[in-house]
Amino acid sequence: MRNLSGLVQRKSFSRISRVLDIPDLLSIQLDSFNEFLQLDKKPEDRENIGLEQAFRVIFPIEDSHNTFALDYVSYSIGKPRYSEKECLERGITYAAPLKAKLILKIAEEDAEPGVYSESIEQEVFLGNIPFMTNRGTFIINGAERVIVSQLQRSPGVFFNDARHPNGSILYNARIIPFRGSWVDITTDIFDAIYVTIDRRKKFPVSILLRAVGFDSDYDILKQFDVLKEVNVSNKIIGMTLVQSILNPDTGEVILAAGVSEDDRVVLEASHVQTLKEAGIKKIEVVDPDKEIDLKLLANSIRREKDKMDPDRLAEGGPNQEDALFYLYRNLRNGDPPNLETAQKFVEKLFFSPKKYDLGEVGRYRMNKKFNMNVPLDNTVITPDDFIYIVQHLIKMRRGDKLSDDIDHLGNRRVRTVGEQLANQFSIAFTRMSRTIRDRMNIHRAENLTPQELVNSRIITSVINTFFGTSQMSQFMDQTNPLAELTHKRRLSALGPGGLTRERAGFEVRDVHYTHYGRLCPIETPEGPNIGLISSLASYAVVNRLGFIETPYRKTRLKDGKVYVTEEVEYLSADDEDRSVIAQANAPLNKDNSFALDVVKCRKGADYPAVPPEKVNYMDVAPIQIVSAAASLIPFLEHDDANRALMGSNMQRQSVPLLTPSTPIVGTGMEGIIAADSRAIVVADTDGVIEYVDANKIILRPLEGFDASVSLDENEGRHVYHLKKYQRTNQDTAINQRPIVRKNQVVKKGQPLADGTSTNKGELALGRNVLVAFMPWRGYNFEDAIVLSERMVKEDIFTSVHVKEVELEVRETKRGSEELTREIPNVSEEATKNIEENGIIRVGAQVQSGDILIGKVTPKGETDPTPEEKLLRAIFGEKAGDVKDASKRAEPGTSGVVIDTRLFVRKGKESRRDEKIKIEKLDNELTRRLAALKGKLTRKLLGLLEGHACTGIYDKG
Known part of the structure; x- marks a missing residue:
């Protein structure tokens, strides 16, 4: 079990022992991103998922003349250029460079397709990809953001029914792919089955079946088991014949019959006699149990002739060729030049992996629905799929099958951060492939390389747009560790391809029985998003197909x-x-x-x-039905559900206190949430604390550590740098405090330092205060409360907030603005805390109205007033030509300056600062090398002492 008890000794009154650890609560984010990049695998061992799949689907890219082919080999991700801390400070994106190894194959003019005489391999830079931190967040332009997981209808086939105004029930099957055309197969009030592709004009289902390979009426009926073979005898009298019977010797028609109601033959005694005389022993008749099946199929076949071009119809009725021509005309609004073009069009529409993709999930659901064994990597639709779907629709019409429950979690899946990013890369690569083809057609073979073909700005633009403007990319709620954790575990039914709050009805918002142990029935917003935004339950995990x-x-x-x-x-x-x-x-x-x-x-x-x-x-466990936030409420089962919803939401609004205190009554989740939110610092391994102060902790592992072979003073040791008064997105402060002593032995997973809203390794959102339910002179009427003076004096509910103040210095038409402490018409007292560069000193006490940044800006040249002339005479020319543009503290502000930063565009000043920094680093390197040399000398002396020298082995 995980060692996450913190340092608080708690007595558990639980009668149910926990048999399973709660999984890492951030795994939904971290595992998904790791699966997307697959950085732990060699390029040749990577699975066809995530970024690898996005590359494989688009490449190879070929030009229209088959002269060039750009193929993909592998990709690599470099190290981020800046650390997370630098990105937060400088307002830039925490990203790593993405490079791909591509091969450009060049064919000679008269070469056969696929035969190439020359190839050029190059590693091409494709832009920077935002990199996830170990907290499951992305740093975009200096702000931490979260990609929220989306709960969406799964690809596959869905069956439902709707009542027509005349009272009859219409049945519908909708095939939803990951990529490609949506297909609706529907019954109408006249018991015929129609197909609609991408909401175009509807047509009978038999046309679609013929186009995918079931040519004749007999082939179609055979697929639906409408016909059964019987022996020719008097028992078959009264049965229905829908297929003409031919003499096996002469080919002559003995009994003419057809599928339509007028052409069907009800067998009589004379027919039986005729068949016997012709020597026919067995025939196929309509199965009496399948009358409804025949009616639906026959009605569809009968309506084909109304849709087909009468000039093209074959003598024996519509066939595959007619169906292919009809589909091309219906979907392309024009006649195909020949049969081959029509055939290729239909193949591309359903059977080409590049154009149509059910996805592994869609294929899995199809297999499960119809009990098939099609391999999961076969993600295109098959002719058999259409047969099974129409069969299921007919069974619904017969009353043997029910509609699908769209709110069932078997029909909804989670699109995690990895899948959403893979989708964005697919969009970017598709756009890039168009520009690559254009360049292939323009350039000559001798001066073309992969680097010249690829434009990385397209990829950068798509990814930046996604992180900056997508509904799924959200500014992280960082009020306290619980708010942070809940935001990362949130599931939204809104967003691209999802629902809209205006269209979403009551059913989709309501709690469903499949939410048990998967989605929290309590934690959801109270406003218009109620039921559309949910939270993952404590033990729930998302499997590789996206199902919870x-x-x-x-x-x-x-x-x-x-x-x-x-x-x-x-x-x-x-x-x-x-x-x-x-x-x-x-x-x-x-x-x-x-x-x-x-x-x-x-x-x-x-x-x-x-x-x-x-x-x-x-x-x-009993808490497996609720989310992490709801599981923090003691005796949850005794709460009213609506009040528990409010309580679990309000916990996220608690600001971190100056002196946090662990709750007296807990639920056992406090330590787990504190550790999994990454608010506290925990030991990576068993060890001994060698050094501790307010800024860092050094831990020496108990196993696998040998100080004698270590040249660097911290090599092999674990160094934990603590965050000090770091500003969050909501202006609260992250301040980590060590809770261990020097020479203390710690175990793996044990808390080493408290963070924001934590105490002794446990989540501490509030304070344990004595509450009295009693009236007090009317001061606590209704929702008013009375506080004791001691609570204010002792800072019981005091919190620290970090505010960032910015000021830009620009070049104006009248001249350059300037940072300075020499501000006109300002007293010396007002600028006592301002340094020479015009910025207030760190540690200065600030009240409202105090100058934070001194800035002067040039005035326009105007005729001076008598007062201005007097000022110029007293203070000189300077007082007159600039005006005060300083940044002052806002009303109600009071506090202490904790840090200042000055960002300068590259110029003389910045170069001078860089020179000073480089000198400092050089001095530090010289000092370390000297220490290293001394350590090496002492080590050699220890090894060689007492040994005789036999001469120099190598003079080189």
Whole structure:
């Protein structure tokens, strides 16, 4: 189990022991980004996911004459140029350079397609990619941002029904791919099935089936098992024939029949006699149980002729060629030049991986829905998929199948940060491929290289736009560690490709039974976004397909008794539907068998009481149904749900106090949230504290450390630099304080330093104050409260805020502005804390109206008034030609200056400052090298002492 108890000795009154650690609460962000980049794998070992997949889908890029082909080999990510601290200070993006190894293949003029005579390989810079910090955030232009995960309808096929104004029910199937055309297959009031592609003109489903390979009416009916083979006898009298029967010897038509209602033949005794005389033993007739299937298909086939071009129709009725021509005309608004063009168009529409992509998720859902075994890497739609979808639609019409529940978490998946970034790179690469093709067509072969073809600004522009303006990229809520953690674990149904708060109805906002253990039923905003923005439950994880899973303990039947094991299995919403699950508080005996004869359980949306033998799983903990914020509320089960919602939201608004205090009554989650939010500093390994002060802690590991072989004084040691009064996005202060002593032995995971809103390694959002519920002279009427004077005097609820004040110095038409402490018409007293460069000194006490930055700006040349003439005579020319443009403290401001920074464009002053810094660094390097040399000499003396010298081995 994780060592996250903090330093507070707590007594647990829980009757249920925790069998499973809560996973890292930031894993939804960190794991997704790591999976996107795959930096822990060699280029040749990378899976076809994330950034690797974005490259593979677009490349190779070929020109229209097949002369050039630009192919992808691998990519590499460099180290960020600036540290996180520098990026926050300088207002720049924390990013790492992305480079790709590309090969340009060049073919000779008369060469066959795919045969290349020359190739040029180069590493090409593709721009800087924003890099995630270990806190799960991105630093964009000096501000920390979070990419919120999106809860979206999964790719695949969805079935639903709707009531027509005349009372009949219409059934609909919609195929939603990751990339490509949306296909709707719908029944109408006349029991015909129609298809709509990308909301264009509808057409009968039989045209689509013919186009994908089912040529004749018989082929279509055969796929739906409408026909069954029977022996020719009197038993078949009254059965329906829809296929003409030919004499096997002469090919002559014995019985003419067709699919449409007018052409069908109901077999009579005379027909049976004719068949027997022709020597036919078996025929295929309509299965009596499939009359509705035949009706739907026949109605669709009958309506084909209304849509087809009568001049093109074949003699035997519509065939594949007619269907291909019709689809091309319907979707392209023009006739195809030939059959091959029409065929290629339909192949591109559904069967080309570059144009149509169901994604691994879409294929997985199709397989699961129709019990197929198509490989997950086959992400295009297949002709069989269309057959299964129409079959399911017919079964819904028959009443054998129900509509899909769109709010079921088996039909909704999470798009994490990695997938959203991969999608942006796909967009960028698609745009870049167009410019590459244009350049290939313009340039000559002899002076073309991969670097000249690739324009990295397109990629940079798309990525910067996403991080800067996307609805999913949000300014991080950094009020306290809980607000930070909750923001990173948030799931939004809004955003691109999602819902809008105006369109979202009650059903999609409501709590669904599949949210159990996956989405918190309590924590959601109270305003118009209620139910659309949720929080991930404490134990929930997102699997590789994007579905949310929650853990359960497995049960085992042994010697007639059911035991709950320590083995844990993660189940998705679909898997859980088929299981019977006991609650975490179900009474157990000491041997972990169920204590009662009947166990209260969950199965789907029902809560049956069943015997222990029927129980498949058991919850791992009572808090697995709620989020991290809700799990901090003690005795949550006794709260009203609406008040608990308010409480879990209000905790995020708590500002960090000057003197935080751990809660007397906790839930055991305080230490876990403090550590997983990365607010506190924890030990990476077991060790001893060698050095500690307000700014850094040095830990020496207990294992694998040998000081004698270390030349650098900190080599092998773990150095933790603490944050001091760092400003957050909400102007609160991050100040880490050490809570360990020198020579103290610490264990891995033990807190070393407290951070904002933490105390002794635990989350401490408020203070333990004595509260009396009593009237006091009317001062606490309704929602008013009365505080004691001691609370104010002792800074019980005092908080520190860090405010940043900026001032720009510009070149104006009248001359340059200037930073200075020589400000006209200002007393010496007012500028006593201003330094020579015009900026207030660090440590100065500031009140409202005090000068923070002294600045003068040139005045325009005007005729001076008598007063101005007098001033110039007294103070000289300077007082007259500049005016005061200083930055002063705002009203109500009081505090201490903790830091000042002056940013200068490269010029004489900045070069002088750089020279001074380089001299300091050179001196430090010389000192370290001297110390290193001394240490090396002492080490050699220790090794050689007492040994005889036999001469010089190598004079070189």
